[in-house]
Structures are given as C-alpha cells and as structure tokens.
Amino acid sequence: MQSAPSKPYNAINFSQKFGLFTEQWQPKVVAELNDYQFKIARLEGDFVWHDHPETDEAFIVLDGELRIDFRDGSVTIKPGEMYVVPKGVEHKPYAEREVRLMMIEPRGVVNTGREGGARTAQNDVWV
C-alpha cells in the first residue's frame, strides 16, 4: 500500500524573487490570476506622468515607501498598504529611496500607459 501522494507545491516568495534582479523600473511577473498578472518592481526617483485608459492598477508596497502623485494631490503607500489607481486617472509614481512593490493589473498593460516613451519597460518578463 502506498502512502498518500505528496506532490510538492511551492509558494511564491517575494524576497527570493527580488534577489533575482536589481534593475529599477522593470516590472517582473511572478504570478498570473486568470488574465491578470502580479508584477514586482524596484522603483526609485521620478517616473513619467501617464494613465491607463483601459484599466485600474493596484499597488501593494512590500518594502520602502511609494508616493503616487495625482494632478490634484498625492498618496503615500507604506509596507502593509495598498492603493488602486482608477483607470484613466493621470498619475506619477515617485520614491525618494528604492521601494519594492507589487502591481496587479491585466496582462498586457504597459508601465507607461498611453504615454509611452523612453521609460517604457519590456512587458511580460517573468522572474
């Protein structure tokens, strides 16, 4: 008689994943949920103003502090906190020191939205 099967399933560990890259502003996919992706990124300094006309965008801060500027104010997000930027709302992420965070959004969303330009990262890169 065989013992119960015990197939190894592994959780996704954020610290382990961050240990695999150092570049900033280059989101890396760590998981998918239906047609949505969980992406981790290191951000530092200023980004470009942009919006995503088709989708909301969720930010969960894991380490450090992220400020998201809006045209009429800003929000500061710390570890253990999240924020959802509504679709079509112009925003500009900023971090005085490097912040580690996770973004959740549909597969195919580009980091610079419809703004594009030099800061556009390669999309759908897994780590």
Next chain:
Amino acid sequence: MQSAPSKPYNAINFSQKFGLFTEQWQPKVVAELNDYQFKIARLEGDFVWHDHPETDEAFIVLDGELRIDFRDGSVTIKPGEMYVVPKGVEHKPYAEREVRLMMIEPRGVVNTGREGGARTAQNDVWV
C-alpha cells in the same frame, strides 16, 4: 494666486482594516480593481474541500501561516508569500493558528465555491 490643490488620498492599511473585525472565515472586501476584489480574512482551523470552476484564486499571507491542501499534496504560505490556486482545482485551506491573509478574485466569487454549505460566508461585505 492659489497654491496647488492637495486633495487627500489615503492608502488602504491592512492592519487598520484587521482592527475592525475579529470573526474568522468571513472575507471582507478592502478594494476593487476593475471587476476583481481584494478581500482580507482571518482563518483558523480547517475549511471544507471546494473548488472554483470559473476562476483562479490568489492568496497572499500577511501574518501567520496558511496551508492549502490539494488532493495530491499541499502548499504552505508564509508572510511575504503568495500562491494562486488554479480554477477547478479542489483545495482546502487550513491554519493551525490564526492566519491573516488577502485573497484576490473576481467580484461575486463565494468562499465555498460550488460546494456551498454551512461554511458559506456572506459575499461582498466591505470593511
């Protein structure tokens, strides 16, 4: 001349939200992303075997330890870790001591999936 407007935007703080309820196995919505919901919950002990035939289901552990049993194995998820249970896969959450976690799934997903029964929580309750 007026100074720049500074509308107050507030991040969602998980600890603050957990301070607002103590009941277990009753997921509470803290944010929406398009038609998806972020729900936090306190779990302890054993749940029922169930699956969600229509959707994957993401678990992010915030405090404590969650085990998810599958018919052929299990995964243990600790703080700073996540796991996505694929749609249609039978699973049973278990926590030896209370675990605080976040689930991400489409609006309308019921905690017991197509299994139903006494452990079915009220859906779409915000905190």
